[in-house]
Amino acid sequence: MSMSISVSNVSKLYPNTSTNYRTLRDDLYHLTGRLFWFLNSHSERKADHFWALRHINFEVKRGERVGIIGHNKSGKTTLLRILAGIIAPTEGKVKLNGRTGVLIGTSAGFQPELTGKENLYLNGIILGMSRREIQQRYDEIVEFSGLGDSMDMPLKRYSSGMQARLGFSVATHCRPDILLIDEVLSVGDLGFRRKSLEHMRRLATEGNRTVIFVSQSMGPIKQLCTRCIMLNQGHIVADGHPEEVTARYLRSMNVEGQEGENLYEHPHGDVG
Amino acid sequence: MSYIKSLTARRELLLTLTFRDLQVRYKQSVLGILWAVLQPLSLMLMFTLIFSLLLKVPSDGLPYPIFVYSALLPWTFFANSLGRAVPSIESNSGIIKKIYFPRELIPLSSVLATSADFIIGFVIFLGMMLYYHVPFTPYMLYAIPIIIIQIAFTIGISLFASALNAYYRDVRHALPLVTQLWMYASPVIYPISQVPERLKMLYLLNPMAGIMEGYRACLVKATAPTPLYLGIAAAGAVIMLVFGWWYFKRTEMSFVDVV
Numbered sequence: 412m413s414m415s416i417s418v419s420n421v422s423k424l425y426p427n428t429s430t431n432y433r434t435l436r437d438d439l440y441h442l443t444g445r446l447f448w449f450l451n452s453h454s455e456r457k458a459d460h461f462w463a464l465r466h467i468n469f470e471v472k473r474g475e476r477v478g479i480i481g482h483n484k485s486g487k488t489t490l491l492r493i494l495a496g497i498i499a500p501t502e503g504k505v506k507l508n509g510r511t512g513v514l515i516g517t518s519a520g521f522q523p524e525l526t527g528k529e530n531l532y533l534n535g536i537i538l539g540m541s542r543r544e545i546q547q548r549y550d551e552i553v554e555f556s557g558l559g560d561s562m563d564m565p566l567k568r569y570s571s572g573m574q575a576r577l578g579f580s581v582a583t584h585c586r587p588d589i590l591l592i593d594e595v596l597s598v599g600d601l602g603f604r605r606k607s608l609e610h611m612r613r614l615a616t617e618g619n620r621t622v623i624f625v626s627q628s629m630g631p632i633k634q635l636c637t638r639c640i641m642l643n644q645g646h647i648v649a650d651g652h653p654e655e656v657t658a659r660y661l662r663s664m665n666v667e668g669q670e671g672e673n674l675y676e677h678p679h680g681d682v683g
Numbered sequence: 684m685s686y687i688k689s690l691t692a693r694r695e696l697l698l699t700l701t702f703r704d705l706q707v708r709y710k711q712s713v714l715g716i717l718w719a720v721l722q723p724l725s726l727m728l729m730f731t732l733i734f735s736l737l738l739k740v741p742s743d744g745l746p747y748p749i750f751v752y753s754a755l756l757p758w759t760f761f762a763n764s765l766g767r768a769v770p771s772i773e774s775n776s777g778i779i780k781k782i783y784f785p786r787e788l789i790p791l792s793s794v795l796a797t798s799a800d801f802i803i804g805f806v807i808f809l810g811m812m813l814y815y816h817v818p819f820t821p822y823m824l825y826a827i828p829i830i831i832i833q834i835a836f837t838i839g840i841s842l843f844a845s846a847l848n849a850y851y852r853d854v855r856h857a858l859p860l861v862t863q864l865w866m867y868a869s870p871v872i873y874p875i876s877q878v879p880e881r882l883k884m885l886y887l888l889n890p891m892a893g894i895m896e897g898y899r900a901c902l903v904k905a906t907a908p909t910p911l912y913l914g915i916a917a918a919g920a921v922i923m924l925v926f927g928w929w930y931f932k933r934t935e936m937s938f939v940d941v942v
Contacts, residue, residue, distance in 0.1 A: 425940070492939070496783035499936035515781045524707045536699045537784050 416471040421503030478632035481642035509588025523567035556580035700792035719800035760801040768793035768841035776942035825901035839923030842931040890919035
């Protein structure tokens, strides 16, 4: 079987500041610090930064459905964003073969002022479909999303569940070779969740496609995935059969129950 | 080379983003696309009142309204392009955080969307030419290379400033002030002939000076633009475009960390 995704020695360093933007003042401060480095202790970089991911290595074969689990701040979303090409790793290399469908966060989150239909087109074209391709599949996408009578409504009036439906339907109907999905099923209703899982399984088995699926809930991981990777503090701590890895995750949750209560998924931006 | 190829492959996305810009801009506004015309026209009236009727600024023997509009229209295109492109990376953070595509398409689409306003404003300009009996001449064709130079320069600055604004929001706050000062440093409300001779070379280092004077020469004065002025402007535009593009590509992967 051919290789679909290869991740070699990937690390990501983030600044550990409370604000996620820089100001000229901060930079001037750091610049003078750098110019007069001999006056500073050189531990600064370590104290101000943390490794969101550290030395991540794995390969995914075509047709594999890989679940990624871990506590909050374990680096799941960062890893998925690196795979999607949204952020660059500080170190290491990532290689993906084929068209990628991406859905990160619970909303399609595109243009609140535009209608569902306009957002569908925008989203599809960004994902690499042509306008004609979308026209051909428009009915199929809308049918799957179940949003037939809301397509002319501005996206800002959609509930988060409806946005997730739309985003999921576009991402999975662009016939990607690789599908990257994060947490999207946490807001859909039970019926749509079930339908989506089934759809992803069908996409993967029929087209020999690859699925990377990040989730907090173990049920869908066990139902969908053929393999599961568990992250903890930026390291891979387990990689194997979903039953075993999810069981291990649940055990670790009981040990560090407090950790699971952390409200902040990631210090650099929202996931939803 | 393969980079250019990959960009042309994304032209559909560029057009979609541009169209989205236009759609979003005038949604929920009563006058809609009319604003594209109202803005330069009302500035023209205001400047005519202040600078022609009150301060008696010379206008190379032309009626002041058409004299000022021939530069004000492209100037508005320039200033509005920057006004939309500079905060564009920041304001599209939602989309940047969720999906990858060549980020330069965002500021490029802002500039492209603003060109729609320019085209509408230009039609008004042609009407004004008829009204003021300014003859149509073949010299007007010089406007084509001039607009290319202007767009190249605008894209260069937009790429650089939008990337910089992703890191330093100071850029966005400084922008209105900068464009206003810049307008007074360019021959928009007064003719270039008013600039003291000994300062002229320094004055022309601003590419917008050569561009504005070029429009005025070929559109309303029925002369060819001064080659030296336009040459300096073209060189400045190319340098800015290359530098802006280079800076943007160098920084684009960290936008997501800062917006």
